[in-house]
Amino acid sequence: MALTPQTIAIATVVVVYFLVRYFNRTDVPKIKGLPEIPGVPIFGNLLQLGNKHATVAAQWAKKYGPVFQVRMGNRRVVFANSFDSVRQLWIKDPSALISRPTFHTFHSVVSTSQGFTIGTSPWDESCKRRRKAAATALNRPAVQSYMPIIDLESTASIRELLKDNKGGSVDINPIAYFQRFALNTSLMLNYGFRIEGNVDDALLREICDVERGVSNFRSTSNNWQDYIPLLRIFPKMNREAQDFRVRRDKYLTFLLDMLKERIAQGTDKPCITGNILKDPEAKLNEAEVKSICLTMVSAGLDTVPGNLIMGIAYLASPDGQRIQQRAYEAIMSAYPNGDAWERCLVEENVPYVTALVKETLRFWTVIPICLPRVSTKEIVYNGARIPAGTTFFMNAYAADYDDSHFNNPYRFIPERYLDQGEGSGTAHYAYGAGSRMCAGSHLANRELYTAYIRLITAFTMHPARDPADAPILDAIECNAIPTALTTEPKPFKVGFKVRDLEKLERWIKETDERTRGL
Numbered sequence: 405m406a407l408t409p410q411t412i413a414i415a416t417v418v419v420v421y422f423l424v425r426y427f428n429r430t431d432v433p434k435i436k437g438l439p440e441i442p443g444v445p446i447f448g449n450l451l452q453l454g455n456k457h458a459t460v461a462a463q464w465a466k467k468y469g470p471v472f473q474v475r476m477g478n479r480r481v482v483f484a485n486s487f488d489s490v491r492q493l494w495i496k497d498p499s500a501l502i503s504r505p506t507f508h509t510f511h512s513v514v515s516t517s518q519g520f521t522i523g524t525s526p527w528d529e530s531c532k533r534r535r536k537a538a539a540t541a542l543n544r545p546a547v548q549s550y551m552p553i554i555d556l557e558s559t560a561s562i563r564e565l566l567k568d569n570k571g572g573s574v575d576i577n578p579i580a581y582f583q584r585f586a587l588n589t590s591l592m593l594n595y596g597f598r599i600e601g602n603v604d605d606a607l608l609r610e611i612c613d614v615e616r617g618v619s620n621f622r623s624t625s626n627n628w629q630d631y632i633p634l635l636r637i638f639p640k641m642n643r644e645a646q647d648f649r650v651r652r653d654k655y656l657t658f659l660l661d662m663l664k665e666r667i668a669q670g671t672d673k674p675c676i677t678g679n680i681l682k683d684p685e686a687k688l689n690e691a692e693v694k695s696i697c698l699t700m701v702s703a704g705l706d707t708v709p710g711n712l713i714m715g716i717a718y719l720a721s722p723d724g725q726r727i728q729q730r731a732y733e734a735i736m737s738a739y740p741n742g743d744a745w746e747r748c749l750v751e752e753n754v755p756y757v758t759a760l761v762k763e764t765l766r767f768w769t770v771i772p773i774c775l776p777r778v779s780t781k782e783i784v785y786n787g788a789r790i791p792a793g794t795t796f797f798m799n800a801y802a803a804d805y806d807d808s809h810f811n812n813p814y815r816f817i818p819e820r821y822l823d824q825g826e827g828s829g830t831a832h833y834a835y836g837a838g839s840r841m842c843a844g845s846h847l848a849n850r851e852l853y854t855a856y857i858r859l860i861t862a863f864t865m866h867p868a869r870d871p872a873d874a875p876i877l878d879a880i881e882c883n884a885i886p887t888a889l890t891t892e893p894k895p896f897k898v899g900f901k902v903r904d905l906e907k908l909e910r911w912i913k914e915t916d917e918r919t920r921g922l
């Protein structure tokens with residue numbers, strides 16, 4: 405019997421209907437009582453979120469309220485967009501959001517050889533062990549013992565800056581200098597190894613490029629194949645992710661093998677992985693050691709420089725001149741003998757610079773959509789029952805620019821953290837919040853504080869001579885890759901003028917003497 409055109413049309417409609425229904429399912433059913441952003445079949449809200457998730461979600465929050473649900477392909481996501489709602493969901497019952505979701509690209513393609521970082525691991529016994537090991541290695545007393553490394557690396561970057569700016573006649577793009585500062589600090593801590601070459605060193609560039617690429621595969625806003633499984637039939641994304649994995653394996657294996665060889669020969673320097681490998685009581689297996697190494701190499705690599713570089717961009721701008729001057733006066737009044745360069749290694753005694761660090765972290769919020777969480781039990785929010793297994797996104801950018809919490813959030817005002825009020829309690833969500841908050845925040849704070857004290861006492865910073873080199877002073881617009889997990893600052897240049905060459909050369913020489921054995 406021949407099929408009539410009508411039968412074919414009806415059959416097509418039925419097949420399409422069931423296909424759309426099949427592909428339109430979500431991991432968690434619609435949550436009653438929580439506003440839902442209207443979307444389209446299969447894609448959900450992905451098309452509307454586009455490549456600026458943080459700003460689009462912040463706009464929706466104005467219409468739908470601070471917490472709402474969206475559909476990203478087949479994943480239902482609860483988005484929190486205000487300072488207070490983050491506090492309620494992430495901090496009030498921290499155990500409820502202790503886990504992390506898995507995503508196809510990062511977890512099944514990029515991470516098959518070295519395992520997951522701590523920050524991308526779902527909560528289980530292994531994650532607990534790794535987080536505990538990292539937290540112990542990164543707690544306050546441990547970080548204090550690493551200050552010689554920060555002494556060495558901040559000086560190395562400033563020394564090279566001084567050489568390259570040729571007496572102030574050349575404007576400088578600060579990015580590579582502070583990438584090396586952050587990477588070498590992490591490598592020294594983790595492997596007792598540092599990259600000796602200049603900012604063009606091949607290993608430095610390779611690690612920075614690959615980690616940046618991998619960070620894009622980790623992004624919650626970049627990988628539609630994570631949300632729409634049908635898209636995984638296109639092999640291109642998988643191939644790119646695999647290429648990055650191969651390149652990453654190469655240097656991670658090189659670094660770990662080198663450390664093991666040095667331990668065998670007794671020539672290793674004290675470091676976190678060395679301590680673990682040599683500790684007969686350590687309960688971590690090879691895969692867990694690799695995960696910690698991976699975390700240590702990647703966690704501070706984009707985040708610390710992103711803050712420092714954009715902080716420098718602001719300080720050097722016409723608006724930043726007042727802040728630079730005030731910071732300089734505060735440093736001079738705390739250290740009239742000019743020993744801030746050295747004292748910043750043992751104490752944090754300039755509240756204005758501490759406030760400058762906090763405001764930098766808030767204003768630039770370099771992970772605008774914080775690392776995602778998944779709930780391990782039911783959470784009740786404003787009467788809505790959100791089931792266990794739901795994915796949560798913290799819009800840290802929106803929360804850090806929440807005008808019901810911060811006065812003039814779009815202005816860069818370190819003073820907000822000098823007075824209580826805005827500064828009391830959680831200062832900002834740049835480090836996330838609650839049970840899986842950044843484990844490296846003490847280290848990062850010490851790196852930023854030391855770098856600021858040294859940069860501000862060494863130089864005055866000015867706009868570049870060519871207006872085309874001016875930075876973009878907006879936390880979203882400054883980002884060269886809007887869908888990246890961590891802000892990648894668009895290139896810009898700054899003028900550095902030495903305040904007192906003789907003193908600076910003396911401080912550098914003193915660091916050289918102090919750090920000779922490292």
Ligand code: HEM
Nearest residue numbers: 522523703704707708775835836837840841842843844848
């Ligand atoms: C300014 C620099 C940094 C920023 C802005 C930053 C930010 C963050 C954020 C937003 C998270 C997710 C927190 C959450 O889900 O609530 C995180 C996690 C993490 N960070 Fe950092 N981070 C920085 C530097 C570092 C450094 C230097 C290290 C260590 C070398 C580090 C180690 C970690 C670890 C281990 C986690 C995972 C915590 C977990 O999942 O249990 N971070 N960081």
